[in-house]
Amino acid sequence: xxxxxxxxxxxxxxxxIGNCLIVRMFxxxxxxxxxxxxxxxxxxxxxxxxxxYMFTASSYSVAYLLxxxxxxxxxxxxxxxxxxxxxALIGSLSIYQGYLATAISLSILFLIQRLLLDQGxxxxxxxxxxxxxxxxxxxxALYWGLxxxxxxxxxxxxxxxxxxxxxxxxSSVLDSIKSAYRNFFRVILLRKYALIPSETSQKLHFLTFAxxxxxxxxxxxxxxxxxxxxxxxxxxxxxxxxxSCIYLIVAESSIHTLVLxxxxxxxxxxxxxxxxxxxxxxxxxxLNKAHTLMMDVCVAAMxxxxxxxxxxxxxxxxxxxxxYENTYSLAGSVLxxxxxxxxxVVNTVY
Numbered sequence: 001x002x003x004x005x006x007x008x009x010x011x012x013x014x015x016x017i018g019n020c021l022i023v024r025m026f027x028x029x030x031x032x033x034x035x036x037x038x039x040x041x042x043x044x045x046x047x048x049x050x051x052x053y054m055f056t057a058s059s060y061s062v063a064y065l066l067x068x069x070x071x072x073x074x075x076x077x078x079x080x081x082x083x084x085x086x087x088a089l090i091g092s093l094s095i096y097q098g099y100l101a102t103a104i105s106l107s108i109l110f111l112i113q114r115l116l117l118d119q120g121x122x123x124x125x126x127x128x129x130x131x132x133x134x135x136x137x138x139x140x141a142l143y144w145g146l147x148x149x150x151x152x153x154x155x156x157x158x159x160x161x162x163x164x165x166x167x168x169x170x171s172s173v174l175d176s177i178k179s180a181y182r183n184f185f186r187v188i189l190l191r192k193y194a195l196i197p198s199e200t201s202q203k204l205h206f207l208t209f210a211x212x213x214x215x216x217x218x219x220x221x222x223x224x225x226x227x228x229x230x231x232x233x234x235x236x237x238x239x240x241x242x243x244s245c246i247y248l249i250v251a252e253s254s255i256h257t258l259v260l261x262x263x264x265x266x267x268x269x270x271x272x273x274x275x276x277x278x279x280x281x282x283x284x285x286x287l288n289k290a291h292t293l294m295m296d297v298c299v300a301a302m303x304x305x306x307x308x309x310x311x312x313x314x315x316x317x318x319x320x321x322x323x324y325e326n327t328y329s330l331a332g333s334v335l336x337x338x339x340x341x342x343x344x345v346v347n348t349v350y
Contacts, residue, residue: 007058008051014061015042018068025072025106026113026272033271036302043309045195046261052320063095064102064261071106074135082135089139090146097249100136101262104242107132108235109268115232116219116276122227129235179252180244193257197312204301204308211294212273219276239269267302274298 019038028034041047050060066088073085092099111129114120120128151157186192188205196202216236220229243262246255274295 011061039306040267044264048313066092067099067103098259105265180247184240
């Protein structure tokens with residue numbers, strides 16, 4: 001049934017809960033960053049795109065929430081919740097497999113934040129990373145195993161659409177990894193899949209990347225631990241692969257905007273770096289006007305990105321609405337003409 005207001009509100013509430021978990025997970029305490037992070041995720045083109053399929057929007061939102069909750073439990077201190085985290089991820093995969101990349105990206109970003117805040121040694125954080133990898137492999141194995149069991153019980157099999165989309169075994173792992181990195185940078189440089197909807201938005205992204213890149217470079221130059229520097233560089237190099245890991249299991253021809261919600265996690269990295277920079281300035285009690293100005297520019301750029309996303313979404317939905325109205329009008333006109341012809345034929349015969 002088409003119930004856009006009900007499904008829309010439910011979807012927004014579920015996504016908002018997921019965003020609140022992200023804020024708690026990364027301990028984003030600055031109110032403006034909390035606000036911007038929520039706005040960037042909610043207005044992200046992949047998220048807005050699910051409302052074009054309003055009858056499934058709430059289900060997609062449940063899948064997103066479960067993926068975020070899974071990462072939240074995984075990165076928490078209480079290991080007894082790991083089985084629950086596995087269950088949440090299997091639930092997310094059972095609804096929509098595209099959000100696997102969101103959970104993976106969040107776990108990588110969590111390790112990056114721990115390094116930036118000096119919370120844990122390089123060895124300890126590396127061991128956590130290994131645990132995360134094992135967690136995702138176990139979750140995927142259980143999901144696939146349970147799916148096989150259910151297909152046999154129900155005397156069914158994977159649908160043709162899903163089966164054709166799978167890339168496992170159809171290309172080498174190295175080729176899939178290359179495709180993941182290539183398409184990650186195409187999203188940013190070529191605005192592929194319209195995840196960056198306009199040239200102005202692209203310039204704002206470039207500006208934010210450049211300024212926060214300086215922030216990262218400052219961290220690498222100031223920190224003494226070689227192990228942490230190397231681990232941070234490794235995690236930053238792996239992050240694009242985590243964000244685009246869907247290319248490892250799905251054929252590139254089957255990738256579309258809705259699958260790539262994980263690209264929104266790049267804004268979490270923005271928020272982490274801005275929050276970290278503020279903490280550093282406060283801790284050292286240095287009135288660094290240049291640094292403060294850079295962070296303010298990043299915040300302004302993030303706000304403008306939200307405005308562009310909202311404007312583009314409304315423009316797209318207005319075009320879709322008008323297209324539907326024109327289609328209904330044309331169909332109504334055709335049916336009216338057909339009815340007139342039928343009446344003439346009937347009257348002539350009788």
